[in-house]
Amino acid sequence: MKTILSLLLASFVLGIIALGSGAYNMAATEKHWKITEKLIEWVRDSSIKARAEDLTVPLLEDTELLAQGAEHYNAMCTICHLAPGMKPTELSAGLYPQAPIFHQRETTTDETKRMEHAKAYFWVIKNGLKMTAMPAWGLSHDDQAIWGMVAFIFKLGHMTPEQYENLINSTQSHAHGGEDNGHGHSH
Template identity: 30%
Template sequence: MKRVIQTLTVLAVCGTVMATLVVGVGLYNVSAREGHLPGVRWLLHATYKQSVNLRAPEAKMVPEDFQDPDRVALGALHFKTACAFCHALPGQAQSATAHSMEPPPPYITDAVSGWEAEELFWIVNEGVKMTGMPHWPAPGREDEVWSVVAYLNALPDAQAQVALAEEGRERASCTQCHGEDGNSRNSYIPRLDLLTPGQIAEALRQYRDGRRESGIMQEAAGLLSDSQIAAMAQKYGSPKAPQWQGEEAPETETPGALLAQRGNGDVPACTACHGPGRRADAPIAPLLAGQSKAYLEAQLKLWRKGHRGGGERAKLMRKAAQDLTDDEIATLADWYGDLVPP
């Protein structure tokens, strides 16, 4: 027993000396030019893989619409803006800066190889320490993370690779996502031509200032000046939206129509503020008629969870949506999505 104690004491002293040399004296070279000592890279990568495997969500958490082409397209556009600097676009070479990082970020097709969708979700959402891989900027926006993962998961498909590579290296613009006239054809991206210039400008300022969380839109709006925001709002917005909200809704007795127009004991009538048939004394809220079902459903779920930030009206919407069930959200989204604005 005495020999064991002596051995442990010697090891403890050696460990203390080594730690002093490494940390206190700076013996370990942290230069990215030198790389890691033999075995350290393997140790870190093995730790990384096991950590992801342990913490990734279950496969049943993958959304049912995971392979929707519109979701894949949204993820592709954001990847080009925020991720391609390090991982490159399919068919294009990585930059010299990316090659000089330690550890070097894997090429896009190598980065997704060997991972399940739920594991990629964890990596994109949480990031990885000491690799330069950031976490998703907006907590609670799993819907956006899944869009990026949907694109990454589609990369083995040659069409998914070519579709993004053909667009070149330029950053994704407002037009690429929202359409030339603000009438987005992507069901996961809102139509801007149904909003007023004031509503668009306020939303962009909220994204820029971090008052409204979105990993995609905070990236897009983060460097915009007030004058740029004003110009974009005028380009895409329509001052006619409040006028459209005042028009009468088509007569129908569907569950979505009844819930939107009459509400229930816990949920107020949506049409009172959003129209159609908006009451004159109610606040002017964004026009919902004509927005896609997928977008409306996603936004209502964000309101219900408390992850949809914004101005003072955010409190009203959180209260209005907190008692909605998944089925009620779906019926409201179906009804509003089927309405055609003038």
């Protein structure tokens, strides 16, 4: 038993020395080691699920919620997550991990999965994600605004550029931001 513990300790110390020497490349132009990527995904997904599971999802089909979400998405999210018909931006191209491109995702028809995704999207939008460039919009936007973005993300699946532009143009008079906390701004 002592031999096994000694080997584990020696392996741990060697691992720390190797990582501290710069052996692991932190550049965004290099992918993580497969084991690192799997570990990060597992920790991220487990963390989000544990914190989002008790959320109550509002009616995501509400037209005012969708309009608010469309405007927020257009103003805040397209630089990383893009929009239908939009080419990658300099910022989106340089992100690692890459931000999800929601208009290219398949729509979820399973209602249980849809609610799980809604809760996870809400939690991530509100709280952000460490080391991904995803900001915590909950610091400047209320829950209603964040649920609006979630509702809009669900509508983005396979939306055409024309449909996107029509929806965005129909919401231009809507105020943007967390007006209740002084962080809002208008377009």
